[in-house]
Structure formats: C-alpha cells, structure tokens
Amino acid sequence: MAKDNDKRQADATRDGSVTLQDIAAHAGVSRSTVSLVLRESPLVAERTRQKVQASIKALGYVYNRGAAALRGSRTQTLGVVVYDIANPFFGAMVAGIDAVLNRQNYVSFLTNSEDSPARQQRFLERMREHRVDAILLCPAEGTDPRLIATLQEWRLPCIQVLRHVGQPPFDYAGTDFEQGVRQAVDHLVTLGHRRIAFIGGQAEHSATRARWQGYFSAMAGHGLDQTCCLRTGLTRQAGFDAIQALMAESSPPTAVICHNDLMAFGAMLGLKRLGMTPGIDCAVVGTDDVEETALSDPSLTSVATHPYAVGEEAARLALRRIANPDGAREQVILSPRLQVRESCGAHRPAAFSRHAKPLVTQD
Amino acid sequence: MAKDNDKRQADATRDGSVTLQDIAAHAGVSRSTVSLVLRESPLVAERTRQKVQASIKALGYVYNRGAAALRGSRTQTLGVVVYDIANPFFGAMVAGIDAVLNRQNYVSFLTNSEDSPARQQRFLERMREHRVDAILLCPAEGTDPRLIATLQEWRLPCIQVLRHVGQPPFDYAGTDFEQGVRQAVDHLVTLGHRRIAFIGGQAEHSATRARWQGYFSAMAGHGLDQTCCLRTGLTRQAGFDAIQALMAESSPPTAVICHNDLMAFGAMLGLKRLGMTPGIDCAVVGTDDVEETALSDPSLTSVATHPYAVGEEAARLALRRIANPDGAREQVILSPRLQVRESCGAHRPAAFSRHAKPLVTQD
DNA sequence: AGTCGTTTTTGGATGGGTCTAAATCTAGGC
DNA sequence: GCCTAGATTTAGACCCATCCAAAAACGACT
Numbered sequence: 001m002a003k004d005n006d007k008r009q010a011d012a013t014r015d016g017s018v019t020l021q022d023i024a025a026h027a028g029v030s031r032s033t034v035s036l037v038l039r040e041s042p043l044v045a046e047r048t049r050q051k052v053q054a055s056i057k058a059l060g061y062v063y064n065r066g067a068a069a070l071r072g073s074r075t076q077t078l079g080v081v082v083y084d085i086a087n088p089f090f091g092a093m094v095a096g097i098d099a100v101l102n103r104q105n106y107v108s109f110l111t112n113s114e115d116s117p118a119r120q121q122r123f124l125e126r127m128r129e130h131r132v133d134a135i136l137l138c139p140a141e142g143t144d145p146r147l148i149a150t151l152q153e154w155r156l157p158c159i160q161v162l163r164h165v166g167q168p169p170f171d172y173a174g175t176d177f178e179q180g181v182r183q184a185v186d187h188l189v190t191l192g193h194r195r196i197a198f199i200g201g202q203a204e205h206s207a208t209r210a211r212w213q214g215y216f217s218a219m220a221g222h223g224l225d226q227t228c229c230l231r232t233g234l235t236r237q238a239g240f241d242a243i244q245a246l247m248a249e250s251s252p253p254t255a256v257i258c259h260n261d262l263m264a265f266g267a268m269l270g271l272k273r274l275g276m277t278p279g280i281d282c283a284v285v286g287t288d289d290v291e292e293t294a295l296s297d298p299s300l301t302s303v304a305t306h307p308y309a310v311g312e313e314a315a316r317l318a319l320r321r322i323a324n325p326d327g328a329r330e331q332v333i334l335s336p337r338l339q340v341r342e343s344c345g346a347h348r349p350a351a352f353s354r355h356a357k358p359l360v361t362q363d
Numbered sequence: 364m365a366k367d368n369d370k371r372q373a374d375a376t377r378d379g380s381v382t383l384q385d386i387a388a389h390a391g392v393s394r395s396t397v398s399l400v401l402r403e404s405p406l407v408a409e410r411t412r413q414k415v416q417a418s419i420k421a422l423g424y425v426y427n428r429g430a431a432a433l434r435g436s437r438t439q440t441l442g443v444v445v446y447d448i449a450n451p452f453f454g455a456m457v458a459g460i461d462a463v464l465n466r467q468n469y470v471s472f473l474t475n476s477e478d479s480p481a482r483q484q485r486f487l488e489r490m491r492e493h494r495v496d497a498i499l500l501c502p503a504e505g506t507d508p509r510l511i512a513t514l515q516e517w518r519l520p521c522i523q524v525l526r527h528v529g530q531p532p533f534d535y536a537g538t539d540f541e542q543g544v545r546q547a548v549d550h551l552v553t554l555g556h557r558r559i560a561f562i563g564g565q566a567e568h569s570a571t572r573a574r575w576q577g578y579f580s581a582m583a584g585h586g587l588d589q590t591c592c593l594r595t596g597l598t599r600q601a602g603f604d605a606i607q608a609l610m611a612e613s614s615p616p617t618a619v620i621c622h623n624d625l626m627a628f629g630a631m632l633g634l635k636r637l638g639m640t641p642g643i644d645c646a647v648v649g650t651d652d653v654e655e656t657a658l659s660d661p662s663l664t665s666v667a668t669h670p671y672a673v674g675e676e677a678a679r680l681a682l683r684r685i686a687n688p689d690g691a692r693e694q695v696i697l698s699p700r701l702q703v704r705e706s707c708g709a710h711r712p713a714a715f716s717r718h719a720k721p722l723v724t725q726d
Numbered sequence: 727a728g729t730c731g732t733t734t735t736t737g738g739a740t741g742g743g744t745c746t747a748a749a750t751c752t753a754g755g756c
Numbered sequence: 757g758c759c760t761a762g763a764t765t766t767a768g769a770c771c772c773a774t775c776c777a778a779a780a781a782c783g784a785c786t
Contacts, residue, residue: 019742030766035744045764065492066438067742069429071771085461086454095449098475107489110473112461126470129428236658265658295599295628297660382772393736398774408734430772433741
C-alpha cells in the first residue's frame with residue numbers, strides 16, 4: 001500500500017493533478033470520506049476531518065469543479081448577458097453582481113449582446129452547454145418575448161434585469177423608471193416649469209414604456225396636457241440632435257427630461273451649440289446618475305437608478321431561484337431617487353466635494 | 364431495440380437531458396461516432412454524418428461542455444481578473460476581449476479584484492478549480508511578483524494586461540505608457556509650455572513606472588529639468604486636490620499631464636474652482652481617452668490607450684498560448700496616440716466650444 | 727477467392743467527482 | 757457478554773463525453 005501511495009504521489013507531481021483517490025490513499029480513508037470532508041459534511045468525525053485536511057494540504061490538491069458538476073447538479077456558475085458592457089452603467093451593475101456572487105463562491109460568465117437578439121441567442125445556447133445554474137439577462141432590444149418561455153423549457157432559471165419581456169410571472173430585478181420620471185417632472189414643476197419635454201427611446205421594451213408612462217401620467221397629474229416629446233435613439237448624438245429640434249419649435253420647452261444620462265450630456269452640448277446655457281435657458285434632467293454626472297458642466301441633475309444595487313439584487317434573486325427553482329417568481333424593484341445638481345437650475349453648489357457622489361452607489 | 368429507444372426518449376423528455384447514448388441509439392450508430400460528428404471530424408462518412416445530425420436535431424440534444432472538458436483537456440473558458448470593472452476603461456477592454464473570444468466559442472469568467480491582492484488570489488484559485496484554459500490578469504496593486512511563477516507552476520497560462528509584475532519572460536498585452544506621456548510632453552513643449560507638471564500614482568507597478576519614466580526622460584530631452592510633479596491617488600478627487608496644490612506654489616506650472624482621464628477631469632474642476640479656465644490658464648492632458656473626454660467642457664486632450672484593442676490583443680494572445688503552451692512568451696505593446704482637443708489650448712474646434720467658455724467662467 | 731490498404735466504425739477504459747444504500751463501528755442499556 | 761440505535765465510513769454505480777486501439781467494411785488488385 002505504501003508503494004501504491006508513492007506511485008500516486010509521483011504521478012501527481014508529474015502532471016499536477018492530484019485526485020480524491022490520492023488524498024484518500026494518503027489519509028488512509030475512502031474516496032467518499034474525502035468527498036464529504038471537502039463539502040464540509042457534518043457526518044465526518046473531527047479526527048478524520050483533520051487527517052484528511054492535512055493530506056489535502058500535503059499533496060496540494062485542487063478541487064475539480066467540472067467533475068463535481070458532472071455528477072452533482074450545480075456548476076456554481078452563472079451567465080450574465082448585458083447589451084452594452086462599455087456603458088459605465090453596466091460596469092457598476094456587474095460590480096454589484098460580482099460582489100454578491102463571490103460571497104457564495106460563484107463565478108459568472110459575462111457576455112455582451114450589443115443589443116443583437118441573434119448574438120444573445122448564441123450566448124444563451126453556449127451558456128446552456130456550459131450548464132450554468134442560472135442566467136441574468138438584460139434582454140437585447142427586439143428580443144422575442146417567447147424567449148422566456150423557451151428558457152423555462154430548458155429548465156434554465158432566468159432573472160431579467162432592467163428590462164423585461166414576456167408574460168408576467170417571471171423573475172425580474174430593476175428600477176421603477178416610471179416613478180423616476182415622475183419625480184423629475186414633479187421637481188421641474190415645483191421649479192416653475194410648465195413646458196416640459198421628454199426625449200426617449202422608440203423601441204418597445206418595458207424600460208422605455210415605463211418611462212413614457214411616468215412622463216404622461218405625471219404631466220397629466222399636473223394638468224399639463226401640452227406634452228411635447230420625441231422618440232429617438234439612445235445615444236449622445238440622439239440627445240444632441242433632439243434638443244436642437246425641440247428648440248426650433250414655435251414655443252420650445254423650458255425643461256427636458258432624457259431617457260438616460262448619455263442623451264442628457266448630448267442635449268447639454270446641443271444647448272451650448274445654440275448659445276444657450278443648460279440649467280438657465282433650459283433645464284436638463286438625465287436618468288441613471290452615472291459617475292460622470294458630477295463632472296459635466298453644469299453638473300447633471302439625474303434620476304439615480306442605482307446600478308450597483310440592481311446588480312446585487314439580481315444576483316441574490318438568482319441564488320434564491322437556484323436554491324428553489326419552483327418557488328414563486330419575484331420582482332425586485334428599487335426606487336429611484338432624483339439627484340439634484342446644477343443642470344435643472346435648482347441650485348449651483350459651490351464646492352466640488354459637496355456634489356461628488358460615492359464611487360459605489362449602494363442603498 | 365426499438366423499445367429501448369422509446370424508453371430513452373421518454374427519459375429525455377422527462378428530465379430534459381439527452382445524451383450521446385440517446386443520439387447513438389436513435390441514429391443506429393455508436394456513441395463514438397456521434398462524438399466524432401459533434402466535433403466535425405473528417406473521419407465520418409457523409410451519409411452517417413447527416414443521419415446523426417438529423418437525430419441530434421430530432422431529440423433536441425444539448426452538448427455538455429463540462430463532461431467533454433473532464434475527459435478532454437480544454438474547458439473553452441477563460442478567466443478575466445480586472446481591478447475596477449466600474450471604470451469605463453475596463454468596460455471597453457472587456458468588450459474587446461469578449462469580441463475575440465466569441466469568435467472562438469470561448470466564454471470568460473469576469474471578476475473584480477478591487478485592487479486587493481487577497482481577493483485576486485481567491486479568484487485565481489477559484490478559476491483554477493474551474494479549470495479555465497487561461498487567465499487574463501490585470502494585477503492588483505501590491506501583487507506579489509512571485510504570483511506569476513506560481514501560476515506557471517499551476518500550469519495555468521496567464522496573460523498580464525496593462526500592468527505587469529514578476530520577471531520578464533512573461534506574456535503581456537498593453538500600451539506603451541512611456542511613449543504616451545512623452546508625446547504629451549512634446550506636444551505641450553511645441554505649444555510653448557516650459558513648466559509642465561505631472562500628477563500620477565505612487566504605487567509601484569509597471570504602468571506607473573512607465574509613465575514617470577516617460578515624463579522624466581521627455582522633460583530632460585527638452586532640457587527642462589525643473590520638473591514638478593506629485594504622487595497621488597488615482598481618483599478624480601486626487602486630481603482635484605493635486606491641481607490646487609500645484610497652483611498654490613510660487614511659480615505654478617502652465618500645463619499638467621495626468622495619470623488618467625479621471626484625474627484630469629478632477630484637475631479641470633479644480634482649476635474652475637480657482638476661477639481659472641482649463642486650456643487657457645493652464646493646459647490639461649489626460650490619459651486613456653475614455654468616451655467622456657469629448658463631452659467635458661472644455662473637451663479633454665488625452666493620450667489614447669485603446670482599451671478595446673488591448674482587450675482584443677490580450678484575448679488573441681491567450682488563445683495562441685492555449686494552442687501552444689510552451690511557445691515563446693510574447694509582449695504585445697500598442698502605441699498610444701495623443702488625441703488633441705481643447706483642454707491643452709492647442710485649438711478650440713468650432714462645433715461645440717464657441718459658447719462654452721462664458722459658461723465655465725460663470726462661477 | 728484472397729490479400730491488402732483505406733476508410734469508417736466501434737467497444738471499453740477513462741477522467742474525477744457525487745450519490746445511495748449498505749457495512750462497520752460506537753457507546754449505552756440490560 | 758449481547759443487543760441496538762446512532763454515528764461514521766465505504767463500495768460501487770453513475771454522470772457524459774473523449775480517447776485509443778482494434779475491428780469491420782469497402783474497394784481495388786492479384
């Protein structure tokens with residue numbers, strides 16, 4: 001037996017792969033026992049546990065999660081699909097996801113659909129082949145609503161994030177965009193604005209619809225029917241173009257709310273281009289409250305949508321769903337908060353530090 | 364046999380897991396043959412291939428990459444460790460990595476070390492347990508240089524990105540920061556500046572050292588010895604503080620080069636706070652050329668370090684290394700390019716800037 | 727018909743864990 | 757000293773593909 005031991009150990013050092021079998025031999029127990037020790041089972045006697053642990057250390061064993069996943073049912077991996085990883089908003093969200101997963105020894109695959117349903121589809125299939133335990137999906141624009149049902153058939157838990165498609169009993173984590181826009185409208189009305197425009201997306205997903213809904217209902221609530229709005233793309237350029245179109249109208253708005261911060265930055269540049277000053281000649285409010293809001297000039301008032309926190313919630317929800325695949329579906333919806341800065345004309349803080357926001361937005 | 368077939372198929376629909384065995388039975392061939400078809404082996408006869416493919420489609424088979432990885436040696440996965448995923452620079456880099464990997468059917472785990480060597484260590488160990496084929500590592504600040512040797516012992520290919528530690532024969536992809544800073548100095552000298560300051564990191568990694576090196580050597584090359592510089596943190600706040608300290612000196616600099624764009628944005632805000640106009644009272648140059656450079660006011664002149672391209676190169680290098688683990692180590696180093704905008708005072712493009720100035724001086 | 731070289735196909739071992747049911751060991755009770 | 761419930765440990769099947777050596781099929785050529 002000692003000889004057998006030696007041989008094993010020699011093998012191990014040669015190709016660097018020590019297995020349960022090797023540990024078992026070294027510690028003088030069975031493979032099963034070692035497996036139990038590794039999984040911290042309470043069934044193992046303390047003395048045995050220590051003996052095995054010592055062998056594990058001595059041989060430099062590395063757990064093989066792939067092999068474990070093959071027999072067991074969990075891979076301890078998650079798939080994350082976003083549609084624009086270069087967007088700082090998603091950077092923050094991914095950081096939130098990462099923070100939660102690490103605590104649970106999970107790792108996540110990250111892929112970027114670039115808002116292409118076809119790419120998204122390929123990724124999902126690849127994730128499936130890798131047997132991820134769940135998917136966090138920010139659906140690409142134009143995603144077929146039936147996708148969610150398909151994933152269900154695949155028995156692949158899917159948490160939708162920020163946007164959602166398909167029929168309601170689904171898992172979702174996001175922000176209440178409707179309420180966010182409403183807050184922006186309310187604030188602007190308080191400041192005396194009446195002609196408030198909204199520029200936002202034309203695509204049909206939940207996140208767009210919710211914003212429009214918030215805008216229309218808030219305006220109506222204040223008895224302001226003469227809404228003016230524009231359905232555009234979601235880029236900085238779109239904001240730049242849209243604001244100029246709005247200003248060219250016979251009675252231009254005195255304030256504008258934008259679908260996201262990128263568009264708001266574009267709108268501010270557009271105003272400057274026209275010789276106008278954002279926050280004075282026309283108030284501008286963005287959405288997301290990305291880090292850069294504080295360093296634009298004027299600093300941008302924005303509806304904070306807490307990407308880091310959304311990421312955390314989504315990840316937590318995913319872990320709950322993995323633990324209990326048939327549990328009731330959950331929607332975790334965070335409340336946005338209007339972050340008032342200079343661009344809405346409310347005030348102009350004197351010091352940089354006062355309107356600097358912490359690097360990590362956490363509720 | 365037909366009965367056996369039926370049973371198999373029933374199993375399949377029940378728990379959604381069709382295996383090679385099922386396909387083999389359905390197509391009337393052996394498991395081995397099916398495996399060959401899946402891997403597009405030229406050994407299989409065309410007729411057989413088609414028959415098998417039909418069965419695969421009919422039964423809705425899903426390839427099990429985990430099982431394949433257990434026997435074979437490749438997992439088709441990569442680990443990516445960055446130190447600040449919320450930073451837009453890394454967002455772009457990750458997008459570049461993702462783009463290359465997808466073409467090769469690879470997926471990557473992404474984790475965020477937050478510049479903590481301990482977290483980084485944990486991640487690397489987890490990646491090892493998942494048997495990733497290679498690691499793309501942006502080493503956290505304070506990483507022990509021996510880490511690279513350790514990874515080598517683990518036989519885990521590691522491509523360092525942007526920063527590097529350890530002894531030279533290693534794989535690396537990054538940008539030539541030294542040359543970047545040199546370009547910035549040269550440009551500023553051409554514009555007539557003599558008192559050029561540099562504010563940058565104090566930590567000891569390659570990326571910091573290279574920048575200092577570039578600064579000192581370029582200054583010396585122009586016969587400008589009276590260098591003034593500050594070693595600070597790398598945040599916006601650090602830039603904000605540093606510029607004010609510099610301006611308080613008896614003979615303040617007329618231009619300042621910053622370690623990254625975040626600091627440059629901070630520095631510009633700092634100048635405004637002092638009632639000065641960036642690009643007029645003091646030139647400011649950043650590094651990285653993140654997207655937001657164009658929308659600051661004034662727009663920021665910056666040394667473009669091409670994060671997307673760096674990500675692509677790193678991923679490609681990783682794939683080469685996986686294919687040939689013992690090949691010669693490579694260093695892929697991209698040349699930066701100075702992106703001249705308004706903040707260095709060289710010119711003020713007509714488009715956005717004409718009206719921007721009055722706006723800033725309003726404080 | 728027999729031989730030979732290709733081209734295809736295949737059985738069975740293998741990778742490294744987990745799972746289940748059964749075996750073995752305790753200590754306490756009589 | 758024997759019996760039993762409870763605590764530990766274990767053997768062996770299993771997960772699902774890949775690998776290798778060997779078998780089978782095929783066609784061409786003596």
